[in-house]
Amino acid sequence: MIEHTSTIEATFQIEGRGCVLVPGIPRDADTHVKIGDHVYILDEHRDCIDTVIRGIELIRAQPRLKGFPILLPKSITKDDIAIGAELHIVEQSPSDGKQNKSHFDVGDNVNVLMNARNHSPHVGQITEKLWHHKFQLWYYYLRDSDGHKVSKRYTAADLLPAEKRTEP
Known part of the structure; x- marks a missing residue:
């Protein structure tokens, strides 16, 4: 697994779809992030929102964006997420029939x-x-x-x- 970390700069609530986070997935990273990958958000009090990516927003003509905004499940709203919170996207490495490396070991x-x-x-x-x-x-x-x-x-x-x- 690969983890991408960024700071949330903006949040948008799109009626009927959910909350969108910017910058989301870094543009400069060699990523294989997909819908369903794990996301957790830590605010300044180290409180955690644990969820998954529901969608990836591909915005044309926006080269100034640092990344591709991501859509969260409808149960999470713009009010739940503080600007400046840490966004952690846990990318599942492409499976080649082998188990991914574990983050932790017994003991x-x-x-x-x-x-x-x-x-x-x-x-x-x-x-x-x-x-x-x-x-x-x-x-x-x-x-x-x-x-x-x-x-x-x-x-x-x-x-x-x-x-x-x-x-x-």
Whole structure:
């Protein structure tokens, strides 16, 4: 997986379609971003909106734009996104029949990002990782700092690496 990061400069609400973010996908990057790729947005308080790309806006005669604006699902509005927030687009590498490289390994210490999918803060260690063939991504399972198994699976976009690594 490849992650593209940019700062949101503008948001637009298009009635009947949804919220559009500018600059979106960087023009200067060699990208293979597509509809359905994972996106997360971090504001200045490190609150996270976790979603996917619903559309890619191709605007002609706009060479001054730094990228191709992206459309988010209708459930996310312009009011949900602050100008200046960090946009992270997680590009799924083209699959050649091999599993993509994992962001985390068993034994890595991680923090769970608080977002629409995650309502409970967890700090823990990855105990298992599982490749999901249909969605072409890794799922991770954790034990919290007290040694209890967390019953939820997480994606790389749900996790941040903690400072140190402990071998299992």
